[in-house]
Amino acid sequence: MxxxxxxxxxxxxxxxxxxxxxxxxxxxxxxxxxxxxxxxxxxxxxxxxxxxxxxxxxxxxxxxxxxxxxxxxxxxxxxxxSDNAPEPPPVPALTVPADRVDWTRAIGQRFTGGAAPDKPLDWARYPYPFIYGQTDASLFDHANWRLCAVQTLGQRDFAALTSDQYDQDDPQLVEFIARHTLPRRGIIATPSQILVTMGAQNALWLAAQVLLTQRRRAAVEDPCYPALRDVLTHTRCHLSAVPVDGDGLPPELIPDGTDVIFTTPSHQSPTSATMPLARRHALLDRARALEALIVEDDYEFEMAFLRAPSPALKSLDEDGRVIYAGSFSKSLFPGLRLGYLVGSAPFIAEARALRASVLRHPPGLMQRAAAYFLSLGHYDALIRRTARAYAERRHVMEAAIAAEGLSIAGRGAHGGSSFWMQAPEDTDTDALALALRGDGVLIEPGRPFFAGDAPPGRFYRLAYSSIPSERIPEGVARIARAMR
Missing domain, CATH: 1.10.10.10 (Winged helix-like DNA-binding domain superfamily/Winged helix DNA-binding domain)
Structure with missing residues (x-):
């Protein structure tokens, strides 16, 4: 060289x-x-x-x-x-310098200690990965995504790829969201009411930071997405965990004095409960009576393959009190980290300013590549192919669960990608999950999804998004044997 x-x-x-x-x-x-x-x-x-x-x-x-x-x-x-040139002396072992800082006093705010689910990075090497939210390479449209990425790298899109847009977003992506994605959910919004985010979690963080203070109260579903509970805890707001039922969040249980309500009406995370239309109207009425805002995480609405999805809360809102969070990260692939917030212009302006102070805007390359993939119809084709595969896998898993005598605690009425399961009383699903790993099976224990100091240990989640149909029966059988 x-x-x-x-x-x-x-x-x-x-x-x-x-x-x-x-x-x-x-x-x-x-x-x-x-x-x-x-x-x-x-x-x-x-x-x-x-x-x-x-x-x-x-x-x-x-x-x-x-x-x-x-x-x-x-x-x-x-x-x-020269081949006979002197060899460099061996490098001495590096010694880490002494750390004399008292970090217990130096750290002003703590962000560790959350109850995040343990998901192994090498999940794909397990033969029976009932793991949620990962990309199934057999379903993904590699060829067309590659073509869109190559098109983005061309000279025509050089400015979109390389420019510092400060606090603005890719206009092609925003236009597609406004003209195609949102109308399918019954939502009409202008570009000033849309903000592109680094996935749904970033959208929820922005909403929490803008809307909550130490004097305000937030209501969150229990169980819920663990990272959302961590985000709300970091705001130091008063936090109320509201138990969900088979229809999702019960409006009548939301405590008085609540300022912001966080909910996942399409597919409640993790129970998969779908909120009926009557309850959606009741939730809006309850929020109006409280003068509260609602942050709607429209989780997995694309995976409504059993019947048409229910209308988004945002589409039923006549007061402008619903803030809508959507994402392409789960429907395309998690590493994409692209989502969006939709809300009234004053709220979006504050969220945009906050985002600009932290990361300016999501990478232009990913925004433009996603815009091409969406606008050329590849995204819709991917969703249809994925929905067909999920419908088949769901049918196979339901049959396997019934054959093995396992108990389903929650299933999406419209579809989804997982089952919320309930083990026998006194079962520790953390220990069960650890034992199953040695047998090539991955499940998600339910304890991290619950609030409180003593969360129940008998629940677990089985996803069918990352496992082919032919492996499902044997994987479920191994779970049943381990449980017995």
Missing amino acids: AIPVETFYLDARGQATLQARIQQMIAQGILSGRFRRGEKLPSTRKLAAHLGVSRITVTLAYTELVASDYLMSRGRSGYFV
């Missing part, structure tokens, strides 16, 4: 002759390990021009280094680090 000429520079403070300083520079590079045996040095002409010295000075320096066996000359090929 050739050593780039830019690697060489002379110390302006050196006192020796130019020839000696060049020799020392190269020798130090070899002794430090930066230049390795067999690597080619720049030609004498190129190095002389780079250093601003005469070519004869570099030639003499090279000649001296050849004589001392640091370099070797290979005919017309040039100069190389």
Whole structure:
């Protein structure tokens, strides 16, 4: 490998002759390990021009280094680090400097300690991964996503890819959300009412930061998405965990004095309960009576393959009190980290300013690539293909669960991608999940989804989004055997 000429520079403070300083520079590079045996040095002409010295000075320096066996000359090929050049000394073991800071006092706010589910990064190597929210490579449209990404890298989209948009979003992506995605949910919004986020979790964080203070109260479903509970805890607001039932969040249980209500009406996380239309109207009435706002996480609405999805809360809202959070991260792939907030313009303006102070805007490359994938129809085709596969897997899993005598605690009335399961009394699903890993099976224990100091340990989630149909019966059978 050739050593780039830019690697060489002379110390302006050196006192020796130019020839000696060049020799020392190269020798130090070899002794430090930066230049390795067999690597080619720049030609004498190129190095002389780079250093601003005469070519004869570099030639003499090279000649001296050849004589001392640091370099070797290979005919017309040039100069190389000699095979007999001194080896750099072994690197001593690094010693971590002592940390004398009292971090228990230095840390002003703590963000650790949340009850996040344990999801192994190597989940794909397990033969029976009933794990939620990961991409199934067999369903994803690799070819068209690659074409959209390549198109984004072209000269036509150079500005969208490279410019600092400060607090603005890709206009093509915003237009698609406004004209195609939201109308399907019965929502009409202008670009000033839409903000692109780094996934739904970032959308929920922005909403919580803008709407909540230490004096305000938030109501959240119990059980719920653990990261949302952590986000709300960080705001130091008063937090009320409201138990859900088979229809989702009961409006009558929302306590007086609540300022913001967080809910997942399409597919409650993690129970998959779908809120009926009558309850949606009742929830809006309860929020109106409390003068509260609602943050609607329209979780998994695309996966309504059993029947048409219920209208979004936002589409029923006549007061502007519903803030809508959507995401492409689950329906495309989690690593995409693209979502969006929809709300009244004053709220979006504050959320946009907050986002700009933290990360300006999501990467232009991902926004434009997603905009092409959506607008060219590839996204709709992917959703249809995924829905068909999920419908088949759900049917297979229901049959396997019934055959093994396991109990379903919650299932999406419209579809979804998982079952909320209930084990026998006194079952510790954390221990069960650990035992099943050794048998090649991954499940999600339910304890992290619950609030309180003593969450129930008998619940667990089985997702069929990341496991092919033919493996489901044996995986469910292994769960049943381990439980017995």
